[in-house]
Amino acid sequence: MGAVDMNSADFEMVAGLEVHCQLATKTKLFCSCDAQSFGAQANTAVCPVCTGQPGALPVLNRAAVELGFKAALALGCRLEGSSVFARKNYFYPDLPKAYQISQYEQPFATGGGLTFGLKDGPAKRARIRRIHLEEDAGKLLHAIGSRELDHTLVDLNRCGLPLVEIVSEPDLSSGEEAHAYLVALKEVLIYAGVSSCDMEKGELRCDANVSVRRKGETALGTKVEVKNLNSFKAVKEALDHELGRQAAVLREGGRLLQESRLWDHEARRTEAMRAKEEAHDYRYFPDPDLPALVAEPGWVESLRAGLPELPAARRERYAGALGLSDYDAGVLASQRALGDYFEDAARGLAPAAVKTVVNLITTELLGRLNSEGLPVERCPVPAAAIARLAILIQNGTLSTRLAKEAFARTWESGKGPDELVAELALGQISDEGQLRDWVRSALGANPKAVEDLKAGKDRAIGRIVGAVMKLSKGKANPALVNRLIKEETKA
Template sequence: MPGYEMVVGLEVHVQLATKTKLFCACPTDGSAAPPNSRICPLCTGQPGTLPVLNRSAVELAFQTALALNCQIAPVSVFARKSYFYPDLPKAYQISQYERPFATDGWLELPAGEAPGKRIRIRRIHLEEDAGKLLHAAGSRELDCSWIDFNRGGVPLVEIVSEADLRSPEETASYLKTLKEIVQYIGASRCDMEKGEMRCDANISLRPAGSTVLGTRAEIKNLNSLRAVKDALAHEFQRQKQILDSGARVAQETRLWDPDRTATAAMRSKEEAEDYRYFPDPDLPPLAAGAAWVNELKAKLPELPAARRARLRKDFGLGATDAEVLTSQRALADYFEAAARGRRPPAAKTAANLIATELLARLNAESLAADCARINPAELGALADLVADGALSSRGAKTAFAAMWEGGGAAAEVVAALGLAQVSDDGQLRAWVAAALAANPQALADLKAGRSQALGALVGAAMKLSRGKANPELLNCIIRESARA
């Protein structure tokens, strides 16, 4: 991208995994329920109702902030953000403005794009979600919009980064890392398709080398990693053309349209004063005592980056395997249960079977790792057979498939399918002798130093063994015979 540098900051809304809403006792499972079946007088803005703060929402919000290295404010304040729109029956949203509950955090990008780069987190605040508008276009009778308030009042945290991101790939890496951390601590499922994690990006361009920020556009509706990357790449080109023509970029909110792969102007950007923020008189300031915060911090599980480093150290895994295995907490748990107490070669084989065979089947059946149809101890036993030379890696895949479909212990399945690899020296030498006798020309070639002949001889001996010979040992014996 010659000439201009992209400057991006993200605002990510995450739905907290509480049972009930932020200020009332309505359940939060409304996305799967009939419209307006998860509502009460409070979350539909009836007069005379008073909000009561959900303690577990606050705890999940604090843990999110602690996992992102933020400072928790000893006192934060709920504010009313006023705007008039049908999805918001009170005509204000309860949010936090001047005094959010967390500030000054950071997140480190993992291997891949800009590894080790710290992206600063400016603030995190708690707020309630709005309802959902359903637009029924078509017949005259249905030519209206409907409102479903099930989502209204569901707890969200908004995580605001500094404008530290410099490319679509870096931004996607930030979002993926953020999602992993939030899922690890159980604060949210972060299912982007279900709207449990929503992302807006502020993007501006400036001449490469400049430190002055350009005018930014806010892009809304970025609901997948793909959308984030595509929208930023597109918006870069749009702003570049404007700047190249000598015109100015307008400060506005734009909507990403994944079908047209383009952004379109939505509205000119509101200023904060348009929202007439003021402290909510119905809610006391939120006090975060040091003891409570420390207790929540102590309850945090090992985070993905630390776990990645530990798995590499403890089990000798490569960077890629460690990355894949720690991408979900349940998958990392599965690996540790499979590999614990086994020798490094078996642990590596287990890592490989999990990252390829197991993950492919979990994805195909939309299962979490803790619902895998092979228990981790049996997968570990299978890896042991490979590490001992009793099973080839191809045989391990066949056994894995059979265990996934029909269950059973690794050793029994391998025996029942006749997959055991033969490493017995006498038996291997008999196959080699027969193969050499049947292929005198190949043997002569090998003796003459033409090493291509080795493959043909190993193949011939393997065929005689009906695929059961240990190929590495066959290789050794044939080379030894050629030297004799």
């Protein structure tokens, strides 16, 4: 890694991403087959349209168009008044029609952009070049589980699933930036309800175009397309690898090929796939079975009005109006469901209690969700219980330590914090008579500390507080104990 970094120091990366995202519709893009059949038996979600039978005609799914439009609006794109479906012609066993219906010269959206945060340094923005609608192809199976087959099976359940392809401008200059762009894009798409973006179900897929050039140059280098990027981490690693590889070729006076390369996850390097096919090889032409897609202004405006608050705006509101740290605001706004949960818990609370709610969510709740592998939606602790815990901490009934225990018990038993406080005697003891008894015992048992205290060594108070805590099994209200010790030693 170190060697690569040194070799590529005078080179910079110019990269763009092509993201395919499956729209969260019930049915496919041009037929009424089930679009949520992931995991179903092969070839059970198919019909004459999506298997390309002669005479079967496509009918455009309005819900898919609306989700595509929402994606474009959420990314600040311009919706074209009219766009055209084209046939992209090629033969492959997972594509029975021998053409894919896509949009080519006239996509439905152009322009726009996405701002993404980076660990170090200010946020960055990548422009979006275009977004178009297209149908997915089927799937070829060369193995079942770990068993390699001596033949290939075809599953057409994916054929005709609705996708948007979101193409960025080449505005990314590192693997880390590409990773951050994808994280931000996924957040926006989930917030807007466009897709659940589950990579394991193939709902979000990414190809990268990457070139390098010497720092200071303005002309673009030879573009290499990188495929087989199965995770955001793979995108990051593959791009950083390509920077090192391409820089090494150029440094040695070599020439880069315009080609497609596959990321080898095991070997952690890219391998040449095939010479880049020219776009005209696909013989695109408008699909004669589908009319132009017209984005009527009233329709578009009603979709725009239906968009929820997006992550960037939410982050700003949390950091601004609510006064949270940028870090906390970023964590809470990263998932729509988590932000909603936080807002439910914080509603109507005083600012100090809101801060306590934030701490409970970012430490206790997220820690537990992570360790159990659960999404926020399945969290067994209702937002109202978090709010109540925060109030009990604020009014001194629960110490932070006892609140942690109450949280854990609420998670496990489903009981509310108040019920637990009463039932388990979790509450702090604030009874002055009882506390004064303990304080007097502690003072009697620690004459040296009392002497130090009277001599003005204020730190000695900690030893007496500790003794009282021991007597009370950790339940004494520390603020009150401090006050009582001062009272008892003043005389």
